[in-house]
Amino acid sequence: MKPIDMIATDINCEDLGLSRLCLMENAGKSLSDEVAKLSTYTFSKPVKIAIFTGSGGNGGDGFVAARHLLNRGFEIEIFMLSPLENIKSADARKNIEILMNLTPRFSRLEINYIDSIEDLEKISIAKSTSFSEHIILDGILGTGIKGKLKKKVKKVIEIINESNALKISIDVPSGMNPENGVIEDVAIKPDYTLTFHNIKSGIKKADEELIGGIITSDIGIPIEAQIFLGKGDLLRLKKRDSYSHKGKNGKILIVGGNEDYTGAPSIAALSSISTGTDIVYIATPETASLAIKSYSPDFIVKPLKGDYLNPNNLDDILTIVEEVDAVLLGPGSGLNKETGTLFNILASKIKKPIVIDADGLKLIDLSLIKDREDIIITPHLFEFKSFFSKIISEKSLKTEFEDIDLKFDNLSHEKLMDKLAIFQKIVKDIKGTVILKGKNDLIFKGNKLRVNKTGNQGMTVGGTGDSLAGIAVSLLSQDLSSFDAGGLSTYLNGRAGDLAMEKYGNGFRASQLSEFLGYLMKGN
Numbered sequence: 392m393k394p395i396d397m398i399a400t401d402i403n404c405e406d407l408g409l410s411r412l413c414l415m416e417n418a419g420k421s422l423s424d425e426v427a428k429l430s431t432y433t434f435s436k437p438v439k440i441a442i443f444t445g446s447g448g449n450g451g452d453g454f455v456a457a458r459h460l461l462n463r464g465f466e467i468e469i470f471m472l473s474p475l476e477n478i479k480s481a482d483a484r485k486n487i488e489i490l491m492n493l494t495p496r497f498s499r500l501e502i503n504y505i506d507s508i509e510d511l512e513k514i515s516i517a518k519s520t521s522f523s524e525h526i527i528l529d530g531i532l533g534t535g536i537k538g539k540l541k542k543k544v545k546k547v548i549e550i551i552n553e554s555n556a557l558k559i560s561i562d563v564p565s566g567m568n569p570e571n572g573v574i575e576d577v578a579i580k581p582d583y584t585l586t587f588h589n590i591k592s593g594i595k596k597a598d599e600e601l602i603g604g605i606i607t608s609d610i611g612i613p614i615e616a617q618i619f620l621g622k623g624d625l626l627r628l629k630k631r632d633s634y635s636h637k638g639k640n641g642k643i644l645i646v647g648g649n650e651d652y653t654g655a656p657s658i659a660a661l662s663s664i665s666t667g668t669d670i671v672y673i674a675t676p677e678t679a680s681l682a683i684k685s686y687s688p689d690f691i692v693k694p695l696k697g698d699y700l701n702p703n704n705l706d707d708i709l710t711i712v713e714e715v716d717a718v719l720l721g722p723g724s725g726l727n728k729e730t731g732t733l734f735n736i737l738a739s740k741i742k743k744p745i746v747i748d749a750d751g752l753k754l755i756d757l758s759l760i761k762d763r764e765d766i767i768i769t770p771h772l773f774e775f776k777s778f779f780s781k782i783i784s785e786k787s788l789k790t791e792f793e794d795i796d797l798k799f800d801n802l803s804h805e806k807l808m809d810k811l812a813i814f815q816k817i818v819k820d821i822k823g824t825v826i827l828k829g830k831n832d833l834i835f836k837g838n839k840l841r842v843n844k845t846g847n848q849g850m851t852v853g854g855t856g857d858s859l860a861g862i863a864v865s866l867l868s869q870d871l872s873s874f875d876a877g878g879l880s881t882y883l884n885g886r887a888g889d890l891a892m893e894k895y896g897n898g899f900r901a902s903q904l905s906e907f908l909g910y911l912m913k914g915n
């Protein structure tokens with residue numbers, strides 16, 4: 392599991408009502424169980440445990456473990472590398488405050504703060520000759536490590552590494568990149584790494600001698616927290632460089648519209664810009680262009696010859712494709728045969744990430760896009776069936792597929808898995824991401840699945856699908872993978888719908904979703 396998946400899952404637990412404080416308690420408790428076991432296994436008598444803690448949640452796990460280990464009769468010495476006021480994790484702060492409240496101290500607990508490198512003298516444990524009869528718990532840095540190690544942290548890691556104590560790293564050896572297992576400077580060299588929920592990808596990749604034995608502990612995170620999209624998935628968005636200039640954070644092109652449909656590309660464009668892309672181009676027939684331009688001064692509209700999109704527009708469109716990072720094909724294009732010819736040429740010529748929506752889905756030949764990972768298609772059930780029905784040859788699957796619906800809520804586990812398996816058999820024929828829109832949106836890519844539960848019945852109003860496609864292409868232009876962009880776009884679109892519902896009831900319009908999207912992008 393990548394650290395970002397773990398962090399997103401933790402935050403998504405909150406959407407289910409499971410607090411991070413509770414997860415930290417579970418982590419610290421399972422840590423104390425494992426430490427107690429390892430202690431019995433390694434030493435013949437009770438030993439002292441030194442816990443080194445940083446400013447994040449990793450240290451918080453250490454504080455919780457300290458409380459449980461005290462109850463098991465261990466003598467605990469905590470070495471905080473960050474003072475209380477600099478502890479960033481609110482849950483970690485709560486847990487060290489509990490320990491600090493234990494005065495006068497009946498338990499065998501000592502809390503030290505290492506302010507400067509000179510203070511390292513305090514680490515008596517590091518000098519002790521009976522060092523081998525200690526356990527060191529490393530709660531300095533976990534999945535939140537960023538950049539180069541601070542001087543003091545580096546020195547402490549070096550001191551710990553020199554010791555003969557039994558060293559146990561919490562979640563990740565401090566100093567190691569939890570994503571790729573690389574150690575840029577120094578890292579704790581533990582005898583054991585005790586990781587939570589799932590092994591982090593960096594630990595899988597790192598040499599065994601750098602991580603010691605791996606113990607994975609369950610901390611009560613339900614599988615649904617990993618599958619359901621939530622606020623945590625917003626962390627997948629790249630941080631913006633404050634020196635970045637116009638266009639650096641995404642440029643997109645929407646190819647759509649015709650003389651009758653001007654709303655669909657406009658709504659898609661509004662939602663694109665509201666979810667962070669810098670520049671939105673819309674290539675549309677000239678008969679639609681004026682209406683689209685008048686929707687917003689934020690769009691760059693390229694009028695194309697004709698009342699509907701056709702192959703003569705190809706060169707003009709490809710010129711704009713050169714400029715952008717991702718393309719949306721389909722909203723409001725209509726089903727003219729010549730539009731279909733154009734879309735099929737575009738689908739094979741454009742080598743940048745593409746979202747295919749609405750009429751685009753009806754016009755584009757599946758074989759042209761099936762081997763591309765960077766494609767998102769966004770069908771509702773009816774479109775899904777007509778898009779994929781051509782490729783099903785197995786007779787029994789064909790019958791099951793024809794009858795399938797999107798009612799999932801009250802199914803037993805077995806029936807749910809059987810139903811999902813039918814969808815999965817079908818979508819695995821394309822390498823890109825499929826967003827199957829419904830009460831619960833299903834996002835598939837190969838064997839991977841996410842489920843989005845945001846949104847409401849008010850979203851049956853025309854244009855909400857265009858908004859979703861606009862968000863998806865915007866996120867693709869900001870470097871998200873098709874699977875991450877697909878998932879997050881359903882979450883954002885549905886949440887915007889929920890906020891619109893709160894404000895306007897069933898009477899909200901799809902063009903109003905953009906009003907809420909910017910607010911959600913702030914992490915609300």
Ligand SMILES: NC(=O)C1=CN([C@@H]2O[C@H](COP(=O)(O)OP(=O)(O)OC[C@H]3O[C@@H](n4cnc5c(N)ncnc54)[C@H](O)[C@@H]3O)[C@@H](O)[C@H]2O)[C@@H](O)CC1
Nearest residue numbers: 401414415447448449532533534535536537539540541562
């Ligand atoms: N729900 C959760 O999020 C849970 C998290 N858990 C623990 O929390 C950890 C993640 O917590 P955090 O996100 O707070 O991350 P960390 O505990 O890794 O700490 C990050 C903090 O360390 C400091 N820091 C970052 N890079 C540094 C560097 N190079 N040199 C010196 N200081 C640096 C920063 O102040 C940053 O805020 C996990 O590894 C796990 O141990 C567990 O409690 C289980 C539940």
Ligand SMILES: [K+]
Nearest residue numbers: 532561563565
């Ligand atoms: K650690």
